[in-house]
Amino acid sequence: xxxxxxxxxxxxxxxxxxxxxxxxxxxxxxxxxxxxxxxxxxxxxxxxxxxxxxxxxxxxxxxxxxxxxxxxxxxxxxxxxxxxxxxxxxxxxxxxxxxxxxxxxxxxxxxxxxxxxxxxxxxxxxxxxxxxxxxxxxxxxxxxxxxxxxxxxxxxxxxxxxxxxxxxxxxxxxxxxxxxxxxxxxxxxxxxxxxxxxxxxxxxxxxxxxxxxxxxxxxxxxxxxxxxxxxxxxxxxxxxxxxx
Ligand code: FPP
Numbered sequence: 001x002x003x004x005x006x007x008x009x010x011x012x013x014x015x016x017x018x019x020x021x022x023x024x025x026x027x028x029x030x031x032x033x034x035x036x037x038x039x040x041x042x043x044x045x046x047x048x049x050x051x052x053x054x055x056x057x058x059x060x061x062x063x064x065x066x067x068x069x070x071x072x073x074x075x076x077x078x079x080x081x082x083x084x085x086x087x088x089x090x091x092x093x094x095x096x097x098x099x100x101x102x103x104x105x106x107x108x109x110x111x112x113x114x115x116x117x118x119x120x121x122x123x124x125x126x127x128x129x130x131x132x133x134x135x136x137x138x139x140x141x142x143x144x145x146x147x148x149x150x151x152x153x154x155x156x157x158x159x160x161x162x163x164x165x166x167x168x169x170x171x172x173x174x175x176x177x178x179x180x181x182x183x184x185x186x187x188x189x190x191x192x193x194x195x196x197x198x199x200x201x202x203x204x205x206x207x208x209x210x211x212x213x214x215x216x217x218x219x220x221x222x223x224x225x226x227x228x229x230x231x232x233x234x235x236x237x238x239x240x241x242x243x244x
Pocket of ligand 1: 021022023024025026027039040042043046063064065066067070084085088137192217
Protein backbone atom coordinates (compact mmCIF):
# COMPACT_ATOMS: atom_id res chain seq x y z
CA UNK A 1 0.00 0.00 0.00
CA UNK A 2 1.42 3.36 -0.94
CA UNK A 3 0.52 6.25 1.33
CA UNK A 4 2.08 9.06 -0.67
CA UNK A 5 -0.35 11.65 -2.00
CA UNK A 6 0.55 13.42 -5.23
CA UNK A 7 -0.81 16.70 -4.02
CA UNK A 8 1.00 16.67 -0.66
CA UNK A 9 2.13 20.10 0.59
CA UNK A 10 -0.28 22.04 -1.60
CA UNK A 11 -3.52 23.81 -0.63
CA UNK A 12 -5.26 20.60 -1.70
CA UNK A 13 -4.27 19.04 1.60
CA UNK A 14 -6.43 19.85 4.59
CA UNK A 15 -4.17 21.28 7.25
CA UNK A 16 -6.57 20.43 10.06
CA UNK A 17 -8.79 17.34 9.96
CA UNK A 18 -11.36 16.68 12.67
CA UNK A 19 -12.98 13.27 13.09
CA UNK A 20 -16.19 12.11 14.77
CA UNK A 21 -15.26 8.48 15.40
CA UNK A 22 -18.68 6.83 15.31
CA UNK A 23 -19.78 3.21 15.01
CA UNK A 24 -17.75 1.37 17.63
CA UNK A 25 -20.91 0.01 19.28
CA UNK A 26 -22.42 -1.28 16.03
CA UNK A 27 -19.09 -2.79 14.97
CA UNK A 28 -19.04 -4.81 18.21
CA UNK A 29 -22.73 -5.70 18.03
CA UNK A 30 -22.29 -7.14 14.53
CA UNK A 31 -19.70 -9.47 16.01
CA UNK A 32 -21.74 -10.38 19.08
CA UNK A 33 -19.22 -8.61 21.30
CA UNK A 34 -19.62 -5.98 24.02
CA UNK A 35 -19.60 -2.28 23.15
CA UNK A 36 -16.32 -1.88 25.02
CA UNK A 37 -14.64 -4.34 22.68
CA UNK A 38 -15.73 -1.95 19.90
CA UNK A 39 -14.14 1.00 21.69
CA UNK A 40 -10.89 -0.96 22.09
CA UNK A 41 -10.92 -1.70 18.35
CA UNK A 42 -11.57 2.02 17.83
CA UNK A 43 -8.56 2.96 19.94
CA UNK A 44 -6.39 0.71 17.77
CA UNK A 45 -7.56 2.67 14.71
CA UNK A 46 -6.73 5.96 16.42
CA UNK A 47 -3.10 4.85 16.68
CA UNK A 48 -2.95 3.93 12.97
CA UNK A 49 -4.62 7.13 11.78
CA UNK A 50 -2.31 9.29 13.94
CA UNK A 51 0.69 7.44 12.54
CA UNK A 52 -0.51 8.03 8.96
CA UNK A 53 -0.92 11.82 9.28
CA UNK A 54 2.66 13.02 8.57
CA UNK A 55 2.87 11.09 5.29
CA UNK A 56 -0.55 12.33 4.26
CA UNK A 57 0.38 15.95 4.92
CA UNK A 58 -2.13 16.47 7.75
CA UNK A 59 -0.65 18.85 10.35
CA UNK A 60 -3.47 18.85 12.91
CA UNK A 61 -5.81 16.02 13.80
CA UNK A 62 -8.67 16.49 16.24
CA UNK A 63 -10.65 13.45 17.41
CA UNK A 64 -13.94 13.33 19.30
CA UNK A 65 -13.35 10.78 22.06
CA UNK A 66 -16.11 11.62 24.57
CA UNK A 67 -18.88 14.19 24.39
CA UNK A 68 -20.65 16.11 27.15
CA UNK A 69 -23.69 14.00 26.19
CA UNK A 70 -21.88 10.63 26.47
CA UNK A 71 -22.38 10.63 30.27
CA UNK A 72 -25.92 9.45 29.45
CA UNK A 73 -24.56 6.01 28.50
CA UNK A 74 -24.63 3.15 31.01
CA UNK A 75 -22.35 3.53 33.98
CA UNK A 76 -20.33 0.49 32.90
CA UNK A 77 -19.73 1.85 29.38
CA UNK A 78 -18.67 5.26 30.76
CA UNK A 79 -16.35 3.62 33.31
CA UNK A 80 -14.92 1.37 30.60
CA UNK A 81 -14.25 4.33 28.33
CA UNK A 82 -12.52 6.29 31.11
CA UNK A 83 -10.36 3.24 31.84
CA UNK A 84 -9.56 2.98 28.14
CA UNK A 85 -8.50 6.65 27.95
CA UNK A 86 -6.16 6.18 30.93
CA UNK A 87 -4.74 3.01 29.40
CA UNK A 88 -4.29 4.67 26.02
CA UNK A 89 -2.39 7.59 27.55
CA UNK A 90 -0.16 5.31 29.67
CA UNK A 91 0.60 2.93 26.81
CA UNK A 92 0.98 5.50 24.06
CA UNK A 93 3.03 8.23 25.75
CA UNK A 94 6.37 6.83 24.66
CA UNK A 95 5.26 6.14 21.11
CA UNK A 96 3.68 9.59 20.73
CA UNK A 97 6.95 11.15 21.91
CA UNK A 98 8.93 9.02 19.44
CA UNK A 99 6.57 10.15 16.66
CA UNK A 100 7.17 13.78 17.75
CA UNK A 101 3.39 14.28 18.22
CA UNK A 102 2.21 17.26 20.26
CA UNK A 103 -0.92 16.29 22.20
CA UNK A 104 -3.57 18.59 23.64
CA UNK A 105 -6.97 17.93 25.18
CA UNK A 106 -10.08 20.06 24.75
CA UNK A 107 -13.28 19.88 26.77
CA UNK A 108 -14.23 20.47 30.39
CA UNK A 109 -11.90 18.65 32.76
CA UNK A 110 -13.90 19.47 35.89
CA UNK A 111 -16.12 16.37 35.69
CA UNK A 112 -13.26 13.99 34.83
CA UNK A 113 -11.61 11.91 37.53
CA UNK A 114 -8.40 13.42 38.93
CA UNK A 115 -6.25 10.40 37.94
CA UNK A 116 -7.25 10.86 34.30
CA UNK A 117 -6.74 14.63 34.42
CA UNK A 118 -3.23 14.07 35.85
CA UNK A 119 -2.39 11.75 32.95
CA UNK A 120 -3.77 14.28 30.45
CA UNK A 121 -1.80 17.17 31.99
CA UNK A 122 1.35 15.07 32.04
CA UNK A 123 1.00 14.00 28.39
CA UNK A 124 0.42 17.61 27.32
CA UNK A 125 3.48 18.74 29.22
CA UNK A 126 5.70 15.91 27.98
CA UNK A 127 4.77 16.53 24.34
CA UNK A 128 4.51 20.33 24.50
CA UNK A 129 7.81 20.94 22.71
CA UNK A 130 7.25 18.29 20.03
CA UNK A 131 7.22 19.70 16.53
CA UNK A 132 5.40 16.99 14.56
CA UNK A 133 1.67 16.69 14.06
CA UNK A 134 -0.71 18.21 16.55
CA UNK A 135 -3.16 15.71 18.02
CA UNK A 136 -6.13 17.21 19.85
CA UNK A 137 -8.34 14.85 21.81
CA UNK A 138 -11.82 16.12 22.64
CA UNK A 139 -12.75 14.60 26.00
CA UNK A 140 -15.90 15.66 27.84
CA UNK A 141 -16.25 18.12 24.99
CA UNK A 142 -19.37 19.82 23.64
CA UNK A 143 -19.38 22.79 21.27
CA UNK A 144 -22.13 24.63 23.15
CA UNK A 145 -20.46 23.95 26.49
CA UNK A 146 -17.16 25.27 25.09
CA UNK A 147 -18.80 28.50 23.86
CA UNK A 148 -20.55 28.91 27.24
CA UNK A 149 -17.28 28.41 29.15
CA UNK A 150 -15.49 30.81 26.80
CA UNK A 151 -18.20 33.42 27.26
CA UNK A 152 -17.93 33.04 31.03
CA UNK A 153 -14.18 33.72 30.91
CA UNK A 154 -14.72 36.62 28.54
CA UNK A 155 -17.37 38.10 30.86
CA UNK A 156 -14.92 37.86 33.77
CA UNK A 157 -12.37 39.82 31.74
CA UNK A 158 -14.96 42.46 30.89
CA UNK A 159 -16.03 42.70 34.55
CA UNK A 160 -12.38 43.03 35.59
CA UNK A 161 -11.89 45.85 33.11
CA UNK A 162 -9.39 43.81 31.04
CA UNK A 163 -11.61 43.76 27.95
CA UNK A 164 -13.78 46.48 26.46
CA UNK A 165 -17.19 45.09 25.34
CA UNK A 166 -16.61 46.91 22.01
CA UNK A 167 -13.61 44.61 21.48
CA UNK A 168 -15.77 41.47 21.56
CA UNK A 169 -15.73 40.36 17.91
CA UNK A 170 -15.52 37.14 15.91
CA UNK A 171 -11.75 37.55 16.17
CA UNK A 172 -11.47 38.03 19.92
CA UNK A 173 -14.05 35.45 21.03
CA UNK A 174 -12.16 32.43 19.58
CA UNK A 175 -9.19 33.35 21.76
CA UNK A 176 -11.31 32.18 24.71
CA UNK A 177 -12.22 28.83 23.13
CA UNK A 178 -10.44 25.58 24.08
CA UNK A 179 -9.08 25.51 20.52
CA UNK A 180 -7.42 28.94 20.74
CA UNK A 181 -4.08 27.53 19.60
CA UNK A 182 -5.48 25.65 16.60
CA UNK A 183 -6.43 26.69 13.07
CA UNK A 184 -10.08 26.03 12.15
CA UNK A 185 -10.72 22.54 10.75
CA UNK A 186 -10.68 22.34 6.95
CA UNK A 187 -12.36 18.96 6.88
CA UNK A 188 -14.66 17.18 9.34
CA UNK A 189 -15.14 13.45 8.84
CA UNK A 190 -17.88 11.40 10.49
CA UNK A 191 -17.87 7.64 10.19
CA UNK A 192 -20.74 5.14 10.45
CA UNK A 193 -23.29 6.71 8.11
CA UNK A 194 -24.82 9.29 10.46
CA UNK A 195 -25.04 12.77 8.91
CA UNK A 196 -25.01 15.04 11.94
CA UNK A 197 -22.39 17.02 13.82
CA UNK A 198 -23.42 16.21 17.40
CA UNK A 199 -22.14 19.39 19.04
CA UNK A 200 -18.59 19.03 17.65
CA UNK A 201 -16.50 22.16 16.97
CA UNK A 202 -19.62 24.26 16.28
CA UNK A 203 -17.87 27.63 16.06
CA UNK A 204 -14.70 26.37 14.41
CA UNK A 205 -16.40 24.41 11.60
CA UNK A 206 -18.22 27.38 10.05
CA UNK A 207 -16.39 26.88 6.73
CA UNK A 208 -15.25 23.28 7.07
CA UNK A 209 -15.98 20.71 4.40
CA UNK A 210 -17.83 17.63 5.64
CA UNK A 211 -17.43 13.97 4.72
CA UNK A 212 -20.02 11.57 6.06
CA UNK A 213 -18.86 8.06 5.31
CA UNK A 214 -20.55 4.71 5.90
CA UNK A 215 -17.55 2.83 7.29
CA UNK A 216 -17.70 2.12 11.01
CA UNK A 217 -14.81 3.70 12.90
CA UNK A 218 -13.00 0.42 13.79
CA UNK A 219 -12.94 -0.39 10.04
CA UNK A 220 -11.59 3.01 8.95
CA UNK A 221 -8.12 2.33 7.54
CA UNK A 222 -5.32 4.77 6.69
CA UNK A 223 -5.95 3.85 3.04
CA UNK A 224 -9.57 5.01 3.26
CA UNK A 225 -8.37 8.13 5.08
CA UNK A 226 -6.10 8.85 2.09
CA UNK A 227 -9.06 8.50 -0.30
CA UNK A 228 -11.17 10.90 1.77
CA UNK A 229 -8.31 13.42 1.73
CA UNK A 230 -8.03 13.09 -2.04
CA UNK A 231 -11.73 13.85 -2.40
CA UNK A 232 -11.21 16.97 -0.30
CA UNK A 233 -8.50 18.05 -2.75
CA UNK A 234 -11.05 17.99 -5.57
CA UNK A 235 -13.47 20.33 -3.78
CA UNK A 236 -13.88 24.00 -4.57
CA UNK A 237 -13.79 25.95 -1.30
CA UNK A 238 -15.17 29.48 -1.62
CA UNK A 239 -15.63 30.70 1.96
CA UNK A 240 -18.75 32.59 0.89
CA UNK A 241 -17.16 34.23 -2.16
CA UNK A 242 -18.00 33.66 -5.85
CA UNK A 243 -15.73 31.39 -7.96
CA UNK A 244 -12.64 33.13 -9.39
C1 FPP B 1 -18.76 6.47 19.14
O1 FPP B 1 -19.19 5.18 18.77
C2 FPP B 1 -17.53 6.39 19.87
C3 FPP B 1 -17.30 6.89 21.11
C4 FPP B 1 -18.33 7.59 21.92
C5 FPP B 1 -16.01 6.72 21.75
C6 FPP B 1 -14.83 7.06 20.92
C7 FPP B 1 -13.71 6.40 21.53
C8 FPP B 1 -12.77 5.70 20.89
C9 FPP B 1 -12.65 5.57 19.42
C10 FPP B 1 -11.83 4.99 21.74
C11 FPP B 1 -10.48 5.45 21.82
C12 FPP B 1 -10.18 6.88 21.82
C13 FPP B 1 -9.00 7.31 22.25
C14 FPP B 1 -8.66 8.74 22.18
C15 FPP B 1 -8.03 6.38 22.81
P1 FPP B 1 -20.57 4.66 19.37
O2 FPP B 1 -20.30 3.99 20.66
O3 FPP B 1 -21.54 5.79 19.46
O4 FPP B 1 -21.02 3.65 18.28
P2 FPP B 1 -22.51 3.28 17.86
O5 FPP B 1 -23.12 4.53 17.31
O6 FPP B 1 -22.33 2.23 16.82
O7 FPP B 1 -23.19 2.79 19.09
